[in-house]
Amino acid sequence: MDVRAAIALEAGKPLVVDTVQLEGPRDGEVLVEIMATGLCHTDKYTLSGKDPEGLFPSILGHEGAGIVREVGAGVKHLKPGDHVIPLYTPECRECPSCLSRKTNLCTSIRGTQGKGLLPDGTTRFSYKGKPVHHYMGCSTFANFTVMPEIALAKIRHDAPFDKVCYIGCGVTTGIGAVLFTAKVEAGSTVAVFGLGGIGLNVIQGAKMVGASRIIGVDINPEREAMARKFGMTEFVNPKDLGENGDLVGHLIELTGGGADYTFECVGNVSLMRQALESAHRGWGISCVIGVAGAGQEISTRPFQLVTGRRWIGSAFGGARGRTDVPKIVDWYMEGRINIDDLITHEMKLDDINKGFEMMERGEGIRNVVNY
Ligand code: NAD
Ligand code: AHE
Ligand code: ZN
Known part of the structure; x- marks a missing residue:
C-alpha cells in the first residue's frame, strides 16, 4: 500500500x-x-x-x-x-x-x-x-x-x-526511571540535569513518589517555570555560577552533602560525571538516561564509587511495555499525571x-x- x-x-x-x-x-x-x-x-x-x-x-x-x-x-x-x-x-x-x-x-x-x-x-x-x-x-x-x-x-x-x-517514550522514560529503575523513596532529595521532554517527566515522577526536594539543573532559564509547575523546588542554572563555576560543589553545598538520587537527561558525558559526583557520599545513586554520541565515554575517579555512589542507567524507564504502558495511560486518564x-x-x-x-x-x- x-x-x-x-x-x-x-x-x-x-x-x-x-x-x-x-x-x-x-x-x-x-x-x-x-x-x-x-x-x-x-x-x-x-x-x-x-x-x-x-x-x-x-x-x-x-x-x-x-x-x-x-x-x-x-x-x-x-x-x-x-x-x-x-x-x-x-x-x-x-x-x-x-x-x-x-x-x-x-x-x-x-x-x-x-x-x-x-x-x-x-x-x-x-x-x-x-x-x-x-x-x-x-x-x-x-x-x-x-x-x-x-x-x-x-x-x-x-x-x-x-x-x-x-x-x-518520554513520559514512560522519565517517570519510569524514578519509579521502576531508581525506585526513589518518599522524602528523598533528587537532582535532575536537563529539563526537557525527559527531565520534566523525571520531576513529575519524583513528585509522585513524594521526594521532598527536587532540584532542576538547566542552562536554558526558560525551563524554570515549567519545571516548577511539575514539582521542582529549586532551580540551578550552571551559567549563573560563572565561567569556572563549580556545579558539583554548589549542589553538594545546597543539599548538605549531595542528592540521594541524580538523573542525567541530556546526553552530555561531562554532565553525567557531574551528576554522579553530585550524588551523596555513601549512598547516592546517579542514573544515566541521556544518550551520548558514538565514541563518547564517561569517566570519574574510581574513588567516587569506592565511597559509595552508584552509577546506573535506564532505558525506557525500566518499563515492561505491554504490562506497564496501559497502566501509565490509565494514570493519565485519571488525572494522576500531566x-x-x-x-x-x-x-x-x-x-x-x-x-x-x-x-x-x-x-x-x-x-x-x-x-
Ligand atoms: P530535550 O532537548 O527536550 O531536553 C534536553 C534539555 O537539556 C534541554 O532543556 C537543554 O536546555 C538541557 N541542556 C542541554 N545541555 C545542558 C547542560 N550542559 N546542562 C544542563 N542542561 C542542559 O531532550 P529530551 O527529549 O528530554 O532527551 C534528553 C536525552 O534523553 C537525550 O539524550 C535523549 O536521546 C535521551 N533519551 C533517553 C531515553 C532512554 O530510554 N534512556 C529515552 C528518551 C530519550
Ligand atoms: N542506538 C544507540 C542507543 C540509543 C539508546 O540508548 N536508546 C535507548 C532509548 S532512547 C529513546 O529515545 C534504549 O532504549 N536503549 C536500549 C537499547 O536496547 O537500545 C547507540 O548508541 O547505539
Ligand atoms: Zn525517545
Whole structure:
C-alpha cells in the first residue's frame, strides 16, 4: 500500500515527506495506522549521524499511538480496531531477559531491530523501488507501519492519541526511571540535569513518589517555570555560577552533602560525571538516561564509587511495555499525571522539519505530529 512518511534519506539532512510503499503484515506482525507521534531528542540524534546504529534511508519516529488495521497469521493478542502504543523495547514474556524479571530489556528481536529490519530479517518499507529501513522497530513517522505483536501495548479506546503517544517514550522514560529503575523513596532529595521532554517527566515522577526536594539543573532559564509547575523546588542554572563555576560543589553545598538520587537527561558525558559526583557520599545513586554520541565515554575517579555512589542507567524507564504502558495511560486518564502541558506544539507531517528546528532552538517541550 502507499503510505505517507517522512524519510531520513541522509544523515544531517532534513526529512523528505513523500509517499512510500509498505507491504502487509506477515506471521506475528500487525499493520498499525499511526494517528500521532511525538518528536524525541533521540530521533534528532539519529538523524544527525551520531548514532552508531543509525541507518539511511530509514523512517524514524518511535513515540507513537495508533489503531490496529490488520493482523498477520499467528497474532494472538491483538485484533483490528485495537488501540496501541508502539514499543521500541518490546515485551515477549518468553526470552531469558523477560523471564529473569531483572530487566525490561527484552532481547527477542533486539538484533534485527538494531539493523533496521523486522524479526524475519526483511524490511516492509520501500521508496522509489529501493528498501527503506525501519527505526527502533517502530517507524512512527509514517501514517502506517508494520510491527511485531510483541512490540505493541494495547491501550484503552478513550485515550487521545495526540497526548498518549508521548507515553511511547518520554513520559514512560522519565517517570519510569524514578519509579521502576531508581525506585526513589518518599522524602528523598533528587537532582535532575536537563529539563526537557525527559527531565520534566523525571520531576513529575519524583513528585509522585513524594521526594521532598527536587532540584532542576538547566542552562536554558526558560525551563524554570515549567519545571516548577511539575514539582521542582529549586532551580540551578550552571551559567549563573560563572565561567569556572563549580556545579558539583554548589549542589553538594545546597543539599548538605549531595542528592540521594541524580538523573542525567541530556546526553552530555561531562554532565553525567557531574551528576554522579553530585550524588551523596555513601549512598547516592546517579542514573544515566541521556544518550551520548558514538565514541563518547564517561569517566570519574574510581574513588567516587569506592565511597559509595552508584552509577546506573535506564532505558525506557525500566518499563515492561505491554504490562506497564496501559497502566501509565490509565494514570493519565485519571488525572494522576500531566501530559497536556508538556505538548507545546502540534503539527502536520508536512511540517515535521519545523518541529526539529524548534527542538534545535530549545523552543517548547514536546512537538507532536497529528496525522
Ligand atoms: P530535550 O532537548 O527536550 O531536553 C534536553 C534539555 O537539556 C534541554 O532543556 C537543554 O536546555 C538541557 N541542556 C542541554 N545541555 C545542558 C547542560 N550542559 N546542562 C544542563 N542542561 C542542559 O531532550 P529530551 O527529549 O528530554 O532527551 C534528553 C536525552 O534523553 C537525550 O539524550 C535523549 O536521546 C535521551 N533519551 C533517553 C531515553 C532512554 O530510554 N534512556 C529515552 C528518551 C530519550
Ligand atoms: N542506538 C544507540 C542507543 C540509543 C539508546 O540508548 N536508546 C535507548 C532509548 S532512547 C529513546 O529515545 C534504549 O532504549 N536503549 C536500549 C537499547 O536496547 O537500545 C547507540 O548508541 O547505539
Ligand atoms: Zn525517545
